[in-house]
Amino acid sequence: MITSTFTETTVQVYQVFIKASAEQVWDAITKPEFTALYFHGARVENTPELHVVHGPDGEDWGDGKTIDFDPPRRLVHDWQSLYDPDLAAEPASRVTWEIEPQDGGVCKLTIVHDRLDASPKTAASVSGAGWMHVLSGVKTLLETGEPLFG
């Protein structure tokens, strides 16, 4: 029997190994020309102060404070999904990206999405396929130079 009871938790962790340098991974997650190729078409711009997301047609998909900006190791920013009114009504949560170089030209990329206690709809919308889609996209882009989808 397949059980599908899954309690949404307020902390979600995703990890992937990517054959690329820490600098390449950093660029892929902080520069809009790269994120447009794997982040549902979104142009994500990260500066030491702000995390700004625009949809493919320039629509406002979210913005928030950058909490920690330490290239090419660690990026922490607010997360608020403005592309959906139900999600936009929930308080901001937090996303942490950690890049750890390993042996053999490989980096470990970890995403921790937390502070979701008061944002259950956001937690459900990003869990499972949501972040996995993004992580597989970053990996494929960096390892093959091609976007994963289309």
Added chain:
Amino acid sequence: MEDDAVFKALSDPSRRLLLDRLFERDGRTLTELDAELEMTRFGVMKHLRVLEEAGLVVSRKQGREKLHFLNPVPIREIHDRWIDKYTERRVSALLDLKNELEESA
């Protein structure tokens, strides 16, 4: 790259059970996992280590506690790399059959 480690980790029923427990409720300590399973603490530790090495479990320190999280990405990668490939061929074989039958009809 880590396919062997992932398949090996998934080949053991106790480790699959641990993954199911984390799927039900993520971010647990060794003590919490240990209390629910009919396994020695040492056994749970050993299995968690294999799962961590395969990337299926990620542990993070939170205060004085070490929490274990299910990382579904390696399973997704196996799905993309293996399952998609074979089911796609089966679907296209069925489509070929359909075309052939319809042409000869």
